[in-house]
Amino acid sequence: MSDPSLHTSTIDMWRHRAGLPLAILVTLVVWFLPLPGGLTPVGLKCLALFAGVFVLYLTEAVPLPISSLAIVPLAVLMGIATPKDALEGFGSTSVYLLVSAFILATAMVKSRLAERLTYHILRTVGSSAFGVTLGITIANIVLAFLVPSSTARTAILLPVCIGLIASFNVTPRSRLAKGLLLTLTFTNATMGAGILTATLPNPITVEFISKAGGPMVSYTQWLLVGFPPALVMTLFTWWLCRVMFKPEVAEIPGGRSHVAESLAKLGPLSANEVRALVVFVIVVALWVSGEWTKIDVTIAALAACCLLFLPTLGFLTWDDANKGVSWQIVLVAGGGISLGALMMKTGAAKWLAITILNATGVAGMPTVVVLIVIMLSIQYMHILFVGTTAMATAILPVVIGMAEQLHVSPLVFALPAGMIIGGYPLLMFYNTLPNILVYGTGELAVEDFPKVGFILCTVAVILYSVCAVTYWQWFGLI
Numbered sequence: 001m002s003d004p005s006l007h008t009s010t011i012d013m014w015r016h017r018a019g020l021p022l023a024i025l026v027t028l029v030v031w032f033l034p035l036p037g038g039l040t041p042v043g044l045k046c047l048a049l050f051a052g053v054f055v056l057y058l059t060e061a062v063p064l065p066i067s068s069l070a071i072v073p074l075a076v077l078m079g080i081a082t083p084k085d086a087l088e089g090f091g092s093t094s095v096y097l098l099v100s101a102f103i104l105a106t107a108m109v110k111s112r113l114a115e116r117l118t119y120h121i122l123r124t125v126g127s128s129a130f131g132v133t134l135g136i137t138i139a140n141i142v143l144a145f146l147v148p149s150s151t152a153r154t155a156i157l158l159p160v161c162i163g164l165i166a167s168f169n170v171t172p173r174s175r176l177a178k179g180l181l182l183t184l185t186f187t188n189a190t191m192g193a194g195i196l197t198a199t200l201p202n203p204i205t206v207e208f209i210s211k212a213g214g215p216m217v218s219y220t221q222w223l224l225v226g227f228p229p230a231l232v233m234t235l236f237t238w239w240l241c242r243v244m245f246k247p248e249v250a251e252i253p254g255g256r257s258h259v260a261e262s263l264a265k266l267g268p269l270s271a272n273e274v275r276a277l278v279v280f281v282i283v284v285a286l287w288v289s290g291e292w293t294k295i296d297v298t299i300a301a302l303a304a305c306c307l308l309f310l311p312t313l314g315f316l317t318w319d320d321a322n323k324g325v326s327w328q329i330v331l332v333a334g335g336g337i338s339l340g341a342l343m344m345k346t347g348a349a350k351w352l353a354i355t356i357l358n359a360t361g362v363a364g365m366p367t368v369v370v371l372i373v374i375m376l377s378i379q380y381m382h383i384l385f386v387g388t389t390a391m392a393t394a395i396l397p398v399v400i401g402m403a404e405q406l407h408v409s410p411l412v413f414a415l416p417a418g419m420i421i422g423g424y425p426l427l428m429f430y431n432t433l434p435n436i437l438v439y440g441t442g443e444l445a446v447e448d449f450p451k452v453g454f455i456l457c458t459v460a461v462i463l464y465s466v467c468a469v470t471y472w473q474w475f476g477l478i
Contacts, residue, residue, distance in 0.1 A: 019061020
């Protein structure tokens, strides 16, 4: 039997080679199209830029950060925007929230507070296969509030999972190992959809809604709307992984002692852990009370970051932050937000949305039906994208254009679309860095991801559709 990873590598090689020429060709084709009705000349130029960048995002022929950074000079040279407008995305609150999120995650990792919480959860749930997978799920739920980075959460829990798999003394690529690792990355993703700061597409969604004239969604509002379906999907994901990959053994030999030894190695609660805990309690309190205190989510996060660097009180150095911040994601977000804003300003997003609505024939259907079609389409578009941040910045402006064309609030389509983008990149191992990390252990095959992922993605569309016609309406979303 051939190794599927070799086939994937061959596809990637051709995708990378053909990506740049294809992006240039697509840009030129759109550029020289006859001006369509309803689209301005500058809108057509912006559409050409969008088409080229979209191809680069899909093929990764050029590193994603460079593709996003190139948006700025290209937008100016193509006559689409001034330098100030082209750089708008890099000054957005979402970008600075991302930076602060990475720094806060670095504090959790360096202090080892997240690791301690994980082992305490595992000690509570026990050392059975049932308890271990449930413990990792609960850890993902807890850490989603404390560590605002899906990659950082996976980096914290992956060594724990590898150690637990070794403790079970099972053969390589066992059902237990597959179930545990898929539980790790998939519940990490599904839970992220329910908390504003848990994954990068969430604040980007809020940014686009605000730029389109919609309300600025607060931390509490996102939690009220997004947390219930995210929690249901997270628990369902844990159950499905257990069913699809029934463990060969029921109990870790000496499992409780393994967890106890790990906690013993950590020793008593350190001063840095206390500092990290205090800062996180402060920032979460500010996030939750933002509607009353009027303190912006980003401002609260940045203030917390500053506390972590203060003499005596703090314990982070700039070297810690520099290593912890994924600057490539910051560049992808900044450039993508700039392009999305230009798409909306020039009318290109609205024109594209009208074209899609007319082509699909859903323009005259009820709003809920259109929303379901949008979520279903976005769900399976994950298979095309590497990374949810690039997908959010490419897709959300078009979704908002659909809302404008149908005369509904941008919140109605963009908020659930953002949750689907951020929470359900479950179809392929290359969709996100957490997926790649667990695939890199060698315990999973390529086909293991879609085997579970397609079921989860389909159920998610059904669940979020039910939410759309029930309590989301009660909250005034639709």
